[in-house]
Amino acid sequence: MRPFTKNKQSGNPQPEACTQRSTESQAAETKLTGNLDDDLRIIKERTGGSSDLIIRLIDSMFGKELRIAVIYIEGLVNEQVMNSSVMPSLTAKDFIDPHHLAAPSEVLGMIKNRFLSISNVKDVHSLDEVLSAVLAGNTAILVSGATLGISASTAGGEQRGVNEPQSETVIRGPREGFTENLRTNTALIRRKIRNPDLWIESRKIGRISQTEVAVMYLRGIANDKVVQEILQRLDRIDTDSILESGYIEEFIQDEAFSPFPTMTNTERPDAIAGALLEGKVAILVDGSPFVLLAPVTIFKLFQSSEDYYQKFDIATFLRLLRVISFVVSMLLPSLYIAITTFHQQILPTTLLVSLAAQREGVPFPAFVEALAMEITFDVLREAGVRMPRAIGSAISIVGALVLGQAAVQAGLVSAAMVIIVAFTAIAGFVAPSVSISNSARILRFGFMILAGTLGLFGIMAGLIALLIHLCGLRSFGIPYLLPLAPFIPADQKDAFVRVPWWAMLRRPTLIGKKNPKREKKFQKPSPPKNKN
Amino acid sequence: MNRWPFLILLLLIVPLFVTGCWDSKELNSLSIISATSIDRERDHWVVTFQVIIPQAIATQTGGGGAGSQSPTTIFSTNGRTIREAMQNASLETSRMLFFAHNSILILSEKVAREEGVGQILDFFLRPFESRETMSILLTKGKASDLLEVLIPLEKISGNAVKRVIDQSQRNLSQVQNIKLIDFAARVADPNASAMVPELQVSGNLKGQSSLDALKSPRNEAVIKLGELGVFRRDKLVGWLNGEESRGVAWLSNRVKNLIIVYPCSAKGGERDSLSSFRVLKSSTKLSSEIQGGKVTMKVQINARGVLDETGCKMDLSNPRVIAEQQRIIAKVINGEVVSTWNRLRTIETDAPGFLDVIHREHPDAWKKLAQSKHPLDEITIRPQIRVNIEHTDMINKPYSTLLEQNKRP
Numbered sequence: 001m002r003p004f005t006k007n008k009q010s011g012n013p014q015p016e017a018c019t020q021r022s023t024e025s026q027a028a029e030t031k032l033t034g035n036l037d038d039d040l041r042i043i044k045e046r047t048g049g050s051s052d053l054i055i056r057l058i059d060s061m062f063g064k065e066l067r068i069a070v071i072y073i074e075g076l077v078n079e080q081v082m083n084s085s086v087m088p089s090l091t092a093k094d095f096i097d098p099h100h101l102a103a104p105s106e107v108l109g110m111i112k113n114r115f116l117s118i119s120n121v122k123d124v125h126s127l128d129e130v131l132s133a134v135l136a137g138n139t140a141i142l143v144s145g146a147t148l149g150i151s152a153s154t155a156g157g158e159q160r161g162v163n164e165p166q167s168e169t170v171i172r173g174p175r176e177g178f179t180e181n182l183r184t185n186t187a188l189i190r191r192k193i194r195n196p197d198l199w200i201e202s203r204k205i206g207r208i209s210q211t212e213v214a215v216m217y218l219r220g221i222a223n224d225k226v227v228q229e230i231l232q233r234l235d236r237i238d239t240d241s242i243l244e245s246g247y248i249e250e251f252i253q254d255e256a257f258s259p260f261p262t263m264t265n266t267e268r269p270d271a272i273a274g275a276l277l278e279g280k281v282a283i284l285v286d287g288s289p290f291v292l293l294a295p296v297t298i299f300k301l302f303q304s305s306e307d308y309y310q311k312f313d314i315a316t317f318l319r320l321l322r323v324i325s326f327v328v329s330m331l332l333p334s335l336y337i338a339i340t341t342f343h344q345q346i347l348p349t350t351l352l353v354s355l356a357a358q359r360e361g362v363p364f365p366a367f368v369e370a371l372a373m374e375i376t377f378d379v380l381r382e383a384g385v386r387m388p389r390a391i392g393s394a395i396s397i398v399g400a401l402v403l404g405q406a407a408v409q410a411g412l413v414s415a416a417m418v419i420i421v422a423f424t425a426i427a428g429f430v431a432p433s434v435s436i437s438n439s440a441r442i443l444r445f446g447f448m449i450l451a452g453t454l455g456l457f458g459i460m461a462g463l464i465a466l467l468i469h470l471c472g473l474r475s476f477g478i479p480y481l482l483p484l485a486p487f488i489p490a491d492q493k494d495a496f497v498r499v500p501w502w503a504m505l506r507r508p509t510l511i512g513k514k515n516p517k518r519e520k521k522f523q524k525p526s527p528p529k530n531k532n
Numbered sequence: 533m534n535r536w537p538f539l540i541l542l543l544l545i546v547p548l549f550v551t552g553c554w555d556s557k558e559l560n561s562l563s564i565i566s567a568t569s570i571d572r573e574r575d576h577w578v579v580t581f582q583v584i585i586p587q588a589i590a591t592q593t594g595g596g597g598a599g600s601q602s603p604t605t606i607f608s609t610n611g612r613t614i615r616e617a618m619q620n621a622s623l624e625t626s627r628m629l630f631f632a633h634n635s636i637l638i639l640s641e642k643v644a645r646e647e648g649v650g651q652i653l654d655f656f657l658r659p660f661e662s663r664e665t666m667s668i669l670l671t672k673g674k675a676s677d678l679l680e681v682l683i684p685l686e687k688i689s690g691n692a693v694k695r696v697i698d699q700s701q702r703n704l705s706q707v708q709n710i711k712l713i714d715f716a717a718r719v720a721d722p723n724a725s726a727m728v729p730e731l732q733v734s735g736n737l738k739g740q741s742s743l744d745a746l747k748s749p750r751n752e753a754v755i756k757l758g759e760l761g762v763f764r765r766d767k768l769v770g771w772l773n774g775e776e777s778r779g780v781a782w783l784s785n786r787v788k789n790l791i792i793v794y795p796c797s798a799k800g801g802e803r804d805s806l807s808s809f810r811v812l813k814s815s816t817k818l819s820s821e822i823q824g825g826k827v828t829m830k831v832q833i834n835a836r837g838v839l840d841e842t843g844c845k846m847d848l849s850n851p852r853v854i855a856e857q858q859r860i861i862a863k864v865i866n867g868e869v870v871s872t873w874n875r876l877r878t879i880e881t882d883a884p885g886f887l888d889v890i891h892r893e894h895p896d897a898w899k900k901l902a903q904s905k906h907p908l909d910e911i912t913i914r915p916q917i918r919v920n921i922e923h924t925d926m927i928n929k930p931y932s933t934l935l936e937q938n939k940r941p
Contacts (some may be wrong), residue, residue, distance in 0.1 A: 061840070299834040340558075342557075344632060350691075354589075357586035366559070461543040
């Protein structure tokens with residue numbers, strides 16, 4: 001059975017033909033009958049009599065025949081709102097004229113328009129609407145004899161509060177991060193951009209999970225084609241569930257088999273706000289604190305939102321450092337392998353001798369040694385992420401002492417290799433986006449194999465292949481290497497370097513071209529000109 | 533999309549056909565050679581290698597047994613060609629010889645005089661792994677002996693010798709670091725002749741080639757740079773002593789840092805006190821003049837420097853005294869230049885490249901000279917030397933004047 005899909009937030013008509021078709025076919029069989037007992041029975045059947053579905057029947061003051069049913073799911077609703085706003089409005093007596101018998105639909109209208117002190121109230125016409133409203137945490141109110149009901153927004157319940165983001169910490173900048181609640185997340189963004197042009201389009205994706213996905217963009221700045229493309233790709237998704245934004249990312253990204261991410265994600269509302277102002281589009285998924293961002297270019301992945309809060313000089317330095325670190329974390333072990341097994345002549349003699357002394361007695365070829373150490377590190381890293389906090393200190397002891405020092409002392413691994421692996425690992429953590437550091441993590445092994453078989457030639461061949469791949473990559477129609485290939489001089493202001501804010505005159509050319517002007521010129525601060 | 537695998541495959545295959553630094557070899561399968569010497573025994577080449585023992589040099593690693601071990605080991609092989617000798621080396625080494633870090637090449641006088649260096653240069657210029665920057669040195673005795681000498685402070689003696697040359701080239705312009713590639717170019721140049729510094733051992737060689745030698749503060753023997761060997765084409769023809777090699781440096785405009793020792797007065801005898809003049813900057817200009825078929829080389833030397841030391845009694849604040857000193861220094865330089873020229877004429881080598889200058893300035897005269905049997909005999913030189921003492925460092929008057937003034941009555 002295909003459930004009803006409805007465009008909840010925007011007033012736009014739904015472009016998706018397939019959804020509309022299912023709407024028509026469903027509507028016929030699940031319309032509210034008006035017979036309260038039948039309706040409630042169907043609801044109970046459909047939910048299998050789940051214990052958290054609460055149906056409260058109230059005898060109305062209009063007479064025994066007119067009963068009111070309050071349907072909600074315990075835990076999804078805000079109990080306080082239920083008790084203070086919904087229930088009193090249905091049980092209060094003082095406003096009722098008992099001699100006047102009203103029609104059921106009239107009663108419903110009175111409840112909706114006069115008594116119910118809930119701000120967000122909607123009409124529901126079918127059982128599916130009732131169910132989806134209730135499952136979203138709303139409260140459905142049905143009146144016997146009426147073929148429509150009310151859905152009152154009472155969503156609430158236990159939820160994680162707004163905390164400091166765990167994956168992207170900054171020294172200077174806002175400390176709030178997204179939560180698992182979609183509404184909280186959209187609100188966090190709206191608080192930063194108080195403009196009616198900040199539009200949200202919602203979809204319900206996931207045949208079973210019915211996850212709400214919201215696409216957020218700044219109308220007039222975001223490229224309409226990109227927005228349309230993203231919405232189309234979202235509508236194309238037909239799957240049973242969306243439990244995290246990663247599902248969406250894999251469904252709609254441009255290149256399925258690229259090691260590089262063509263969408264990025266962030267936990268930081270300020271990063272999303274900054275991206276929206278550049279003309280990008282955010283995709284929020286209910287239940288995930290990671291908000292997707294598209295289109296994205298490779299340089300954006302080396303940028304932290306803190307770059308824009310710190311002074312431009314240090315921000316530029318840090319950006320260059322991150323690019324270098326990325327290259328190091330991708331290539332250092334393979335360069336070590338290539339140089340020590342193929343090109344010993346390019347090292348200074350003293351360095352070569354000291355490396356050779358360390359290799360003395362190591363039973364494995366440099367390639368095997370490097371591969372083993374890299375895999376060991378990845379094992380340690382994965383173990384560190386997954387294991388319970390309480391045994392966290394054990395991993396550092398085992399990792400640092402046993403695998404590092406002891407392996408060197410036992411002569412199984414050379415000390416230089418431990419240094420290489422350690423530096424590679426640390427360089428990998430510099431990247432502000434986990435997705436780009438994961439690309440380096442995967443590519444590293446490929447380059448190591450190339451270096452072990454072909455030396456520097458292999459590495460160069462790999463780099464050329466990588467470059468060709470990157471040049472062909474697109475993120476929602478935007479070239480991945482954007483300010484470099486194609487080369488756009490004006491956009492260099494925010495690629496490797498970050499110019500001061502008073503010089504950031506225009507938005508990125510291709511992404512924000514609808515409204516390129518960002519700020520007034522000549523805002524560079526200077527001492528006041530004294531005439532005397 | 534489906535072109536991708538082919539493209540990657542192509543990129544991987546192409547390098548296979550590119551010759552160069554190819555083939556993987558593990559670091560611990562190499563014997564890194566730091567110095568090579570070539571001798572001649574009857575009709576055989578004797579090639580000796582100084583191989584670095586990495587464990588003995590880098591201490592505190594997993595290798596163990598460092599400290600008591602000699603940092604280098606030496607083995608000699610012989611063969612009818614140099615390559616054959618090296619091939620024979622693989623009969624006795626456990627590891628592959630690795631030449632890329634060879635920093636010096638020592639040739640014995642016998643090889644250089646009798647066999648010439650042509651074949652040696654050919655051998656070292658040919659393989660991709662040999663370095664064109666290795667320094668060439670000559671020795672009067674057996675070249676392989678020099679590789680045995682342990683040098684205090686340094687572990688790899690091959691590198692140490694290279695550093696000795698570099699260091700003395702900076703501080704003493706008479707010494708010149710001759711790289712293989714420069715040497716090859718000079719040997720091939722018909723108008724110039726190559727010069728190679730000599731490396732010698734002074735002292736008891738046997739004593740210094742054992743590890744025990746490094747345990748006492750005084751060395752039994754030291755390696756040092758000596759005279760300058762002069763080549764005509766690819767053969768060694770003679771040696772220039774210290775003074776003459778300075779003269780060559782003056783003539784070939786190579787003086788950058790040199791101390792000139794001169795007496796107090798122009799006609800000073802041996803017992804006279806001496807002073808030192810340190811050349812800071814010098815330029816030599818060669819130009820040729822033809823007068824009545826006679827070729828004259830004008831050698832214009834312009835030396836500027838500092839008075840570094842004096843034992844004379846004079847008033848250095850007096851410009852006339854300074855001028856007098858400059859004249860004496862110029863005379864000393866002149867003496868060096870003239871005696872060097874005479875020596876070069878006798879061994880018939882054109883080390884400063886006079887013929888080159890004549891070839892450029894007066895091609896007709898050069899043609900005539902080139903046909904002559906002893907072209908250098910037909911050239912006379914006219915040195916014009918200007919010396920400028922720029923300052924006298926931190927003190928003006930000689931210290932001895934203080935002794936003079938404060939003498940007790």
